Amino acid sequence: MCGIALILFYTCQVSCFYEIERKKLYKPIICGLTKATGLWYNTDWEERQMKLFEYIDFMQQPYDIFYTDSTHSPLHWHYYSEILYIIRGSIKIVCNNKEKILKQGDVCYCYPLQLHEVRKNKNETDEIKYAVIKFNIHTVHIPKAYLQKMYDYFVRRTADNDFCLVINEDKSHETIGNIISHIVAEYEKKDAMYMLAVQSGIHMLLIEIARNVEKSGIMQREKHTDISLSCYHILEYIDTHSAEPLEVQQLAEMCHMSYSNFARLFRENYGRSCKEYIKYIRLNKAQDLLLNSDYDLDYIAQETGFFDCSHFIQTYKKWRGITPKQERMQNREVL
Numbered sequence: 001m002c003g004i005a006l007i008l009f010y011t012c013q014v015s016c017f018y019e020i021e022r023k024k025l026y027k028p029i030i031c032g033l034t035k036a037t038g039l040w041y042n043t044d045w046e047e048r049q050m051k052l053f054e055y056i057d058f059m060q061q062p063y064d065i066f067y068t069d070s071t072h073s074p075l076h077w078h079y080y081s082e083i084l085y086i087i088r089g090s091i092k093i094v095c096n097n098k099e100k101i102l103k104q105g106d107v108c109y110c111y112p113l114q115l116h117e118v119r120k121n122k123n124e125t126d127e128i129k130y131a132v133i134k135f136n137i138h139t140v141h142i143p144k145a146y147l148q149k150m151y152d153y154f155v156r157r158t159a160d161n162d163f164c165l166v167i168n169e170d171k172s173h174e175t176i177g178n179i180i181s182h183i184v185a186e187y188e189k190k191d192a193m194y195m196l197a198v199q200s201g202i203h204m205l206l207i208e209i210a211r212n213v214e215k216s217g218i219m220q221r222e223k224h225t226d227i228s229l230s231c232y233h234i235l236e237y238i239d240t241h242s243a244e245p246l247e248v249q250q251l252a253e254m255c256h257m258s259y260s261n262f263a264r265l266f267r268e269n270y271g272r273s274c275k276e277y278i279k280y281i282r283l284n285k286a287q288d289l290l291l292n293s294d295y296d297l298d299y300i301a302q303e304t305g306f307f308d309c310s311h312f313i314q315t316y317k318k319w320r321g322i323t324p325k326q327e328r329m330q331n332r333e334v335l
Helices: 002-010 144-154 171-189 194-216 231-241 248-254 259-270 274-292 297-303 309-320 324-334
Strands: 018-020 026-028 063-068 073-076 081-088 091-095 098-102 107-110 116-120 129-135 165-167
Touching: 063 171, 063 194, 081 091, 081 171, 107 194, 129 171, 129 194, 144 194, 165 194, 171 194, 231 248, 231 274, 248 259, 248 274, 259 274, 274 297, 274 309, 274 324, 297 309, 297 324, 309 324
Parallel strands: none
Antiparallel strands: 018 026, 063 129, 073 116, 081 107, 081 129, 091 098, 091 116, 107 165
16 A cells, blocks of 8 residues: 555656756657647757657646657557547557457557557548547546556556557447447546536446456566566656665566676667666655655655665656756745
């Protein structure tokens, strides 16, 4: 329960990447398919590539919900959950080097931290339309009594089934389609209390997907353990254990790989070294505590895996161009 609480607390918001100019002009890094343009953007972060990370500022935008006909969503990963529902035509979903055709009525759930992309189905000639619902499962306020069960379905993947969760077309899925239509309509109309309606709809959607999965027996396999991880699960492990000492050699051994092979594969898959990624996770969790709590800097440094407060301040200033104290003060002035 302590681990679950930490995950909920630390990952409740996804913080932004920033490129710091000398004049302290902040440019949010965006990499992903956006509703506004349908285009993909990619910029550098501290002169290093972060090619595959899709950014959504959940502090400003808790959900991203829209209809699209896009058949080109390059390989990427993100902290939030993503649900695709095919209304017309078909698309190809690629996940961790596996692929599947999604047809009309199919539902696809992409897990947090899971590498995936959308491609065109070359055999499809009809018009394409599908719904996209992106949300942070850690902030949709799942009741405590159901938290463990929902995490088993929608957060923790199995070691031998690394694909997205796909529910194929069935008459019973009309319920899922109706729920998704309701969610999108609420989000687009933005009537009074629409955010509450969207959250309620996501609860209903997750319940319906879980019930379909239960009937189909998809989730009967055992979950992976920390001592036997694949490279695709390593982000999940790092995120959960980022407050602890983490050595790349140890992570490589957990994936049954040599240090050099692990380091190469990690950079190829995630666009930066494992050490850089660990630092990035710690900084973002520290920023979340900094902006959303009154904890002092010593406590934040300890809880996010830094050696001490001095190390935290130095690393944070290099990342953001300002000290943690200045960050907190500026944020409170804005509020």
